[in-house]
Each structure stands twice: as C-alpha cells, then as structure tokens.
Amino acid sequence: MGRAIGIIANPVSARDIRRVIANATSLQITDRANIVLRLLACLRACGVSEVVVMPENGGIRHHVHRSVERSRKAGGHDFPVVRYLDMPVTGTVDDTIRAADLMRQKKIDAIVVLGGDGTHRAVVSRSGDVPIAGISTGTNNAFPEHREPTITGLAVGLAVTGKVPPAIAFSPNKKLSVRINDNAAEIALVDVALVTERVVGARALWRTETFRELFVTFADPECIGMSAIAGLLEPVKRSEPQGLHVLLAPPDEAELKLSVPIAPGYMREIGIVSWQRLKPGKAYGPQIQAGTIALDGERELSFSEHDRVSVALEENAFRTVNVAAVMNYAACHGLMRRAGIVEKKVSMGG
Numbered sequence: 458m459g460r461a462i463g464i465i466a467n468p469v470s471a472r473d474i475r476r477v478i479a480n481a482t483s484l485q486i487t488d489r490a491n492i493v494l495r496l497l498a499c500l501r502a503c504g505v506s507e508v509v510v511m512p513e514n515g516g517i518r519h520h521v522h523r524s525v526e527r528s529r530k531a532g533g534h535d536f537p538v539v540r541y542l543d544m545p546v547t548g549t550v551d552d553t554i555r556a557a558d559l560m561r562q563k564k565i566d567a568i569v570v571l572g573g574d575g576t577h578r579a580v581v582s583r584s585g586d587v588p589i590a591g592i593s594t595g596t597n598n599a600f601p602e603h604r605e606p607t608i609t610g611l612a613v614g615l616a617v618t619g620k621v622p623p624a625i626a627f628s629p630n631k632k633l634s635v636r637i638n639d640n641a642a643e644i645a646l647v648d649v650a651l652v653t654e655r656v657v658g659a660r661a662l663w664r665t666e667t668f669r670e671l672f673v674t675f676a677d678p679e680c681i682g683m684s685a686i687a688g689l690l691e692p693v694k695r696s697e698p699q700g701l702h703v704l705l706a707p708p709d710e711a712e713l714k715l716s717v718p719i720a721p722g723y724m725r726e727i728g729i730v731s732w733q734r735l736k737p738g739k740a741y742g743p744q745i746q747a748g749t750i751a752l753d754g755e756r757e758l759s760f761s762e763h764d765r766v767s768v769a770l771e772e773n774a775f776r777t778v779n780v781a782a783v784m785n786y787a788a789c790h791g792l793m794r795r796a797g798i799v800e801k802k803v804s805m806g807g
Contacts, residue, residue: 460618461507462500462537463560463587465553465580466493467572467594468515484594489571490520492592496569496610497525497536503614505537509565511556512541514548550579557583566617567778569609574600574682574753578646581632581775588616588627588776599647599680600753604780612783621786625779631674631700631737632774635750636767637760645752648673648683649768653748655759665717665725669745671703672735672768681718682754689715690732700735700770704744740767 466489497508512518518541528535542559546552553572557580560568567588570580573595580589590613591601616626633649634642651670668683675695676687687693687701708714711728719725735741746762760766787793 460505461509461563461565462505462613462617463509463511463556463563463565463568464493464496465511465556465560465568465570465572465576466513466517467553467570467576468513468517469548486516487520489594490517490524492571492594492606493517493521494524494536495606496613497521497539499607499610500614501535501537503611503620504618505614507538507540509560509563510539510541511552512544512546513552514546550575553579554583557581561585561587567613569613570601572601573598574647575755577601578644578753581646582644584775586776588778590778590780599677599682599684602780608784609778609780611787612780613778615783615787615792616778620792621783625782625786627776628696628779628782629773630695630775630777631698632771633672633674633700633752634769634771635752635758636765636769637750637758638765643750643752643757644774645672646674647680647753648687648751650683650751650754651743651745651748652751652756653745654756655747655749665719665727666707668705668727669748670705670743672700672741672770673703674700674770676701681721683719683751685717685719686715686727686729687732689717690729693734698737698772700737701732702735702741703732704730706730735770737770737772740769742767 525536525539542556544555553576561584565587568584569590570577571592571594576595577591577600590609592606592609593601593603615621633645635649636642649672652667653669654667671683671686673684673687676693678688678692680688687703691701693701706728708726708728711730713729715727715729716724717727743766749756750758
C-alpha cells in the first residue's frame, strides 16, 4: 500500500486528574475532528490518496464523515479516500495499540497521532519501523512537539510522497526500556519516574512529595510534567545520544529545591539530590527498594524489595517525521511553488 497515511486520534486524552488540579482545559471532540480534517486537506494537497483511521465511538468519526461527504457532494476533491480499520472499539488504550499494530501490518507509510505522551507511547509499542508524527492533544505533551496541525500534515505528506529525501524527512528517536524480573520490557518515550507509593490508584503523577527518581530520554526546559524537572536542571536534546538520570527527595530533606510545572499551571517545589547523564545501553537499578514506576507520567508498574528492576536507554528505537527539517527543505527547494502564466498585452500604436 503506497502513499497511505494512518491517523490515530485518541478521543479521551487529557482527562486525567491533572486536568482537575491544574488550570487546563480539554480539547472538545469537534476540535479533534477539525484537526483531522486539516490533516486530510494537507495530505491530499501533497498527493496522498488514502488515509486509514482508527475507529472510535467518541464522535470524531461522525464529524469527519459529515464534512468529507459535504465536500464530495459539492463536487470538491479536498480530501483523500478515508477508510477505517476493521477492529472492535473498546474505548481503552487497547484500541490505540491494536490500531498501531494493524497499520504496521498494512505497511502504512506514516502514522499521525493525536494525543499526549501516553497515547504516543502506546502507538510506538506496536508501530515498528513506521515513522510517526505527533500532535499534542493530551495533558502531558512533552513528546509531541507543539505545532499547528496544518504544518504537521504538510510535512507528513511531503515526506511520504518522496518529495523530501528520507535522510532529512525522518529522524531516529530514543526510548527507555523498563524490566521487572524476567517480564517483557515496558517502554517510555520521555520519562520513567519512581515513586514511593505502592498502589497504582490514580495513574497520573501529581503528588510530588513521593517522587524519588527520574530517567529521561531528553530534557527540554519548555516542557511540563516530570521531564520538566530534568529540563530545568540540564537540558538534553532529542538528537543527543544520552539522557538524564535525576535523584529526588522531599523538598524539606534536600539542599537544592527546584520550582517545576508538573502540569498545566500547576507549579510545585521538587527536592533534588543529584543528577548525571544517562548512557545508552547501560542498565540502571532503582535507588528505592519498593514503590511504583510511572511511564511517561502515568503509574503502570509496582515493585517490591524482592523484584529485580532495571531501566535502560535505547538509541535509534523508532522514527519520527522531522517536521521542521521537512518544511525547511520545502522552502529552500521551492517544493510549494507553482509556475504561473503571465499574459503580456501588446500595445498597437496608431
């Protein structure tokens, strides 16, 4: 299947407890549907003929279908052919995982993801070598870069249709792998946090007094969430081969305190013990004997003093569309230019 793009839009992202405690709002279904429509229009303009979409029952599909049909009946050709995956809808993260797996099997050229860090992590867990492009619609959006979806759609279209060389269009990315005993590894795209709480409960991290350890693939001071801690200590670029490892403590027990945006508009003081560069390929063990492990801001795993836990940074783990590089190439090489016809009028003298 050539020149086909997948779209995975999470209809329920950005609805965890951090939205309650912080000054933040959630994108409405119509907003998400409008983002999908913008993507479709840009992909069509770049020559993408088919788009495969994850089905959902949140309402996105209804709004998109109505707009596409309205355009078709009006004689327009603004959108590519839209098909939906044949799969059950559960309304859980399993839908995202299953959709990514099916898109990989169908050899989709790229997957555009609407969601936060958790949604992108779920996609990467099954997408294999299929490059992804992220659009921020979640609570914690450290992994998907903040950018107008129109530009993301254009970049994806230019990349998959071969108008931009692959070496420029696609970038390798790091990930963190977490293992408990001999169980299969779990992954994180941005951060792995260890907290003292033993019960998963509310999955989103927000009680900062329980934070004890943090591993990050990159550290961006412009991000929010757990990765903001690392970003405000020592920035590490996505393109750098290393990550960062930070040891934490309750603020009243630490000599160094750091003010951090843990969620949108939610500033908290974090106690810092120490930090160091995280080397790829090396397995790191936790400093606490028991607790809970959060992957990209959400509690996922519990461990005790009897468990063997390791965290490792992996390079070249998956690919993303390098939107900035694609658009810069498009500008420098005139990819969006079209030749026009200039009429010259000849004046007849009398």
